Amino acid sequence: MAEHLSQSELDYPFKLLEYFNGFRISKAIFSACELGVFDLLLQSQKPMSAVEVAQKLGTSEDGIERLLDVLVAIEIVDVEVVQGTAFYSSTDVANLYLAKTSPKSLHDLIIYNSQTIYPLWNNLVDAVREGKNQNEKTFGLPSEEIFSAIYRSEEEMLKFMGLMNSTWVIDGHDIVTAFDLTNFKTVIDLGGCSGALARELAKEYPSSTVTVLDLPAVVQTAQQHFAQQDDTICFQEGDFFEGEIPPADLYILARIIHDWKEEKNLKLLKKIHTACHPGGGVLIAEALLFENSRGPTMVQMFSLNMLVQTEGKEHPPSHYTHLLTEAGFRDVQVCRTGKSYDAILALK
Amino acid sequence: MAEHLSQSELDYPFKLLEYFNGFRISKAIFSACELGVFDLLLQSQKPMSAVEVAQKLGTSEDGIERLLDVLVAIEIVDVEVVQGTAFYSSTDVANLYLAKTSPKSLHDLIIYNSQTIYPLWNNLVDAVREGKNQNEKTFGLPSEEIFSAIYRSEEEMLKFMGLMNSTWVIDGHDIVTAFDLTNFKTVIDLGGCSGALARELAKEYPSSTVTVLDLPAVVQTAQQHFAQQDDTICFQEGDFFEGEIPPADLYILARIIHDWKEEKNLKLLKKIHTACHPGGGVLIAEALLFENSRGPTMVQMFSLNMLVQTEGKEHPPSHYTHLLTEAGFRDVQVCRTGKSYDAILALK
Numbered sequence: 001m002a003e004h005l006s007q008s009e010l011d012y013p014f015k016l017l018e019y020f021n022g023f024r025i026s027k028a029i030f031s032a033c034e035l036g037v038f039d040l041l042l043q044s045q046k047p048m049s050a051v052e053v054a055q056k057l058g059t060s061e062d063g064i065e066r067l068l069d070v071l072v073a074i075e076i077v078d079v080e081v082v083q084g085t086a087f088y089s090s091t092d093v094a095n096l097y098l099a100k101t102s103p104k105s106l107h108d109l110i111i112y113n114s115q116t117i118y119p120l121w122n123n124l125v126d127a128v129r130e131g132k133n134q135n136e137k138t139f140g141l142p143s144e145e146i147f148s149a150i151y152r153s154e155e156e157m158l159k160f161m162g163l164m165n166s167t168w169v170i171d172g173h174d175i176v177t178a179f180d181l182t183n184f185k186t187v188i189d190l191g192g193c194s195g196a197l198a199r200e201l202a203k204e205y206p207s208s209t210v211t212v213l214d215l216p217a218v219v220q221t222a223q224q225h226f227a228q229q230d231d232t233i234c235f236q237e238g239d240f241f242e243g244e245i246p247p248a249d250l251y252i253l254a255r256i257i258h259d260w261k262e263e264k265n266l267k268l269l270k271k272i273h274t275a276c277h278p279g280g281g282v283l284i285a286e287a288l289l290f291e292n293s294r295g296p297t298m299v300q301m302f303s304l305n306m307l308v309q310t311e312g313k314e315h316p317p318s319h320y321t322h323l324l325t326e327a328g329f330r331d332v333q334v335c336r337t338g339k340s341y342d343a344i345l346a347l348k
Numbered sequence: 349m350a351e352h353l354s355q356s357e358l359d360y361p362f363k364l365l366e367y368f369n370g371f372r373i374s375k376a377i378f379s380a381c382e383l384g385v386f387d388l389l390l391q392s393q394k395p396m397s398a399v400e401v402a403q404k405l406g407t408s409e410d411g412i413e414r415l416l417d418v419l420v421a422i423e424i425v426d427v428e429v430v431q432g433t434a435f436y437s438s439t440d441v442a443n444l445y446l447a448k449t450s451p452k453s454l455h456d457l458i459i460y461n462s463q464t465i466y467p468l469w470n471n472l473v474d475a476v477r478e479g480k481n482q483n484e485k486t487f488g489l490p491s492e493e494i495f496s497a498i499y500r501s502e503e504e505m506l507k508f509m510g511l512m513n514s515t516w517v518i519d520g521h522d523i524v525t526a527f528d529l530t531n532f533k534t535v536i537d538l539g540g541c542s543g544a545l546a547r548e549l550a551k552e553y554p555s556s557t558v559t560v561l562d563l564p565a566v567v568q569t570a571q572q573h574f575a576q577q578d579d580t581i582c583f584q585e586g587d588f589f590e591g592e593i594p595p596a597d598l599y600i601l602a603r604i605i606h607d608w609k610e611e612k613n614l615k616l617l618k619k620i621h622t623a624c625h626p627g628g629g630v631l632i633a634e635a636l637l638f639e640n641s642r643g644p645t646m647v648q649m650f651s652l653n654m655l656v657q658t659e660g661k662e663h664p665p666s667h668y669t670h671l672l673t674e675a676g677f678r679d680v681q682v683c684r685t686g687k688s689y690d691a692i693l694a695l696k
Contacts, residue, residue, distance in 0.1 A: 006439050016441065017688065020454075020457070020461055021649055022460065023370055024652070025649070026368055027470070028472070059476050060476065063478070064476055066661070069642065069648050069651075071649050074645060091353070092358055096358060106368075120472070121372060122466060124375050124378075128411035128412055130408060140477070147544075163687060219514050294417065294427065298366075300367060301369055304415060313410075332444060339360055
């Protein structure tokens with residue numbers, strides 16, 4: 001059971017007002033990313049005034065000054081006042097996670113949250129009422145075909161792939177090291193998208209062959225936009241729901257199960273079990289709820305997000321154990337990473 | 349200068365991810381309000397299951413369960429699990445501030461934030477680029493006439509008045525007691541909207557006569573929707589920019605100055621100075637920035653909000669002192685309340 005908000009909240013609702021302000025904090029950071037504020041400050045050799053930032057980014061001086069001041073208040077941008085003029089500079093955190101060029105950049109995750117998920121959540125009331133996603137109301141797209149909505153244009157596909165890529169850039173290492181995967185020599189990441197998680201695995205287990213299997217359009221976009229020199233992974237076009245699943249020692253399902261209803265997931269896992277080499281396994285990466293469904297907060301938010309955008313939800317470990325066992329897998333092990341995404345390994 | 353986010357943020361951006369999630373927290377609370385969750389839980393004599401809540405509110409069971417679990421995680425709703433079924437009940441904080449029937453309800457503030465401000469902030473990038481409000485892009489309304497936008501329909505007027513009313517229900521007492529106003533026998537609240545702040549003043553100073561002067565449509569709506577039995581205040585229809593300002597001992601300008609450009613505000617203050625009885629004064633209620641413009645965070649957010657919605661901004665005390673002095677007032681006193689809104693008093 002959650003502890004209550006402190007009693008002093010009854011005198012004045014400071015914490016509630018902070019919650020009400022949450023959307024403004026999100027949008028302020030998102031908008032600064034979209035405008036290129038963090039890239040400019042990183043590239044600049046010296047702190048910049050609001051006037052200089054406005055000139056470089058083609059914005060109003062007044063608007064960018066207010067935005068910069070908000071970023072200072074939440075400690076993402078630094079400021080020094082010299083003879084009455086404020087000069088802004090970046091912080092280590094912004095350089096590492098918010099600048100587009102950083103290898104750990106969350107830029108693409110931010111763009112997707114800002115431009116796609118924020119408007120979807122404007123219809124949360126209807127999502128709760130109807131118990132279904134809001135792609136139709138928000139974007140005029142049918143709610144049944146969730147990936148037709150998510151991949152509704154080349155631009156949207158690229159944005160979604162960027163979101164996935166961002167996540168595995170910060171969470172991928174924890175996922176692939178949650179268990180010792182050395183013995184799995186052929187690995188297929190089903191729906192592996194841009195390949196970011198697969199690359200983390202290939203880096204950690206250089207003797208394994210790692211393949212991303214995804215829809216043809218996704219594979220083509222991955223190779224065009226997310227390819228790396230001397231890439232350590234392969235791509236294969238396919239549809240793991242409708243088509244063949246090639247044999248392998250290990251299958252990865254990273255943020256796949258949470259998109260779909262139980263029946264569809266069970267069918268998929270049975271299909272994987274059939275294709276899997278004896279002694280092989282499946283590695284699931286998802287954000288895990290507690291068994292009592294009372295947290296973690298972020299995972300419960302993700303689950304509500306799944307309602308707004310997909311037909312799935314987040315689950316506690318027991319649900320995955322049940323599904324995997326039902327599909328024929330054994331020895332289910334669960335590892336909570338303490339980060340956003342957790343790992344589950346099961347063997348054939 | 350702000351302290352930086354902690355160094356550990358460089359290992360994993362927990363705080364940044366929390367900021368990115370802010371819009372989801374806001375919308376979860378807002379949506380629960382819109383659906384009537386807090387009213388139902390308050391009225392219920394016993395804790396309710398998600399199935400019961402769904403039936404009463406006409407929502408999906410799955411959707412309301414996910415929403416309730418999020419509210420539990422952020423400590424706004426309480427839960428007890430009996431034989432595998434979760435039973436939800438309200439908390440003191442929710443009963444006091446989120447239920448519609450509470451005298452301290454923030455319900456109307458939430459509705460306005462959810463339905464009007466949240467969509468406006470989806471265009472923050474453009475607001476910063478253009479340096480102007482986004483009424484046109486968001487609602488198809490001309491950006492110049494800010495109150496034509498805000499009062500674009502009877503429903504919108506009522507929502508905006510509800511927002512103002514909510515604020516003064518929680519902040520009004522601090523504003524009217526920031527200074528001893530006993531000697532001001534006739535008080536006019538210019539743009540006093542629903543009359544909530546005026547009522548707080550009348551309650552604290554029962555020997556004073558308090559009048560709200562506002563646009564005819566606003567006064568009519570106030571009398572229709574916000575009137576109280578044995579009301580302690582009077583209403584007068586007028587336009588303090590275009591029309592006459594009646595003589596009085598004290599004028600209140602609560603959240604008026606921050607809507608407009610400096611020139612317009614100065615003209616208004618001069619007009620008030622002319623109408624004011626000798627020895628009278630003006631009481632300004634606004635959220636005050638620090639003099640160095642580096643906080644408070646919430647006020648900087650308000651200032652960015654003013655960019656998105658109006659033609660004004662928030663200011664530090666020195667700006668108001670300058671304006672008031674320029675308009676002929678003297679003895680400017682500033683009181684920071686420590687709540688959302690602060691008070692400034694100046695004498696003629």
